[in-house]
Amino acid sequence: MLHVEATHLVKKAGEAVLLKGVSLRINKGESFLLIGPTGAGKTTLLRLLGLLNSSFKGELSIFGVDVISNQGKQLEIRRKMAFVQQKPVAFSCSVFDNVAYPLKWRKIPREEITDRVGEVLDLVGMKEYSNRNAKTLSGGETQRVAIARALVTRPEILLLDEPTANLDPNSAGRIEEVLTKVVQEHKTTLIMSTHDLVQAQRLAEVVGVMIDGKLVQTGTPQEVFHAPQNSQIARFIGFKLAEQDFNRIV
């Protein structure tokens, strides 16, 4: 079953063209990882797929619903998705209340909220921080709360914009484990951008390479990393992997 179908998406910001005709298809339960250099348009694409921006050209269907002609259904669609932004923000309340917010918005009974929030905080290793003011957390802890806040809604599509960028290797590893578990257990569709190509190989069923506002190649990690379609992609992958190897050695 097709969860996301985008055809020729074009997004402009003033004179700049951020997305230059991006088309993609993502199936239910698929892990689709976006890679590409900074400024390639990964965040812009994720924001469009997360329905955070409606001023674009092209066609976009989510869960088989054309989101342009069905503006009235956008809230219903958004409630089946969750998006963790690159620099997540903590609301000015406790960690528990932060994670409980999306459930309150959905009018879930209080007892169920308590159970689900506890369960998901345990999953991301933040249960002991439950009563702490979320504004006092470190960047990595805030990121984990943001992921918990997204997972608590049990989304059918989970969008993540470089979710492990602010985390130390241990926390990043834990988040990867959580994501893998959620995708396997709940058949969640995962759409995620990352700078970490090794992570992309570990998590992705399908990898999409974005360069200069275009989705230049999509395929399995094997196809993308071993048979890049052009020299631009090869250069990016080669340079990035060499950089990561260098960082690992240093």
Next chain:
Amino acid sequence: MGELWQGIIRALELIVTFDPEVMAITFRSLGISTSACLIATLICLPLGSLIHFTNFKGKNLLVSLIQTFYSLPTVLVGLLVFILFSRAGPFGNLNLMFTPALMIIGQSLLVMPLMLGLIISALVSLDKTVADTAFSLGASRFQAGLLSLKEARYAVITSVIMGFGRAISEVGLAMMVGGNIRGFTRILTTAISLETSKGDIELSLALGFILLLISLAINVILSQLQRVEKSAAR
């Protein structure tokens, strides 16, 4: 100088002995201005959120216009309210002229641009990620607006207090639509104006001190709020 000194002593006497007239005028002032602020807040909170979260043509012009009205002369609002509510005006049949109710309406209109503009500014200065996060987690526009107002609460409260400060210190509008009727529509500012013209400096000074104390209290609350806001941001 002697007269001023005598005036100050008499004024303090009137305050510490809880002079019935001084107290009545003070509580009437507080009642009218608080009611006006409450009405303005109830209108400005949803209206400010609506303007902030909706993209429409002329939005920047509207916000500029609202900001222009920050320093709207009180007598001009008084004149407008007078025309609307005088016997020959469109709302003349309501018989509200020279009543505290009309003073509340007038003061609400007076403080609304200031309150609205400051609420919009508070929402603009709030990290855009807050509203985006709310939307991305399934909040409706109303729920995202409510969360944003909660996140910007210190700035929002500041705007309400600023509005109250403007309402309690205005004189032109209260004089025009309230009529400064003793025991009915006489408030701190109109009483000071009248008593000074009559030469009752003691009473004027006493009322002036009270007005000053209210301003001081407003300032203390504002600076406390700013301190709390700064420590919350840390």
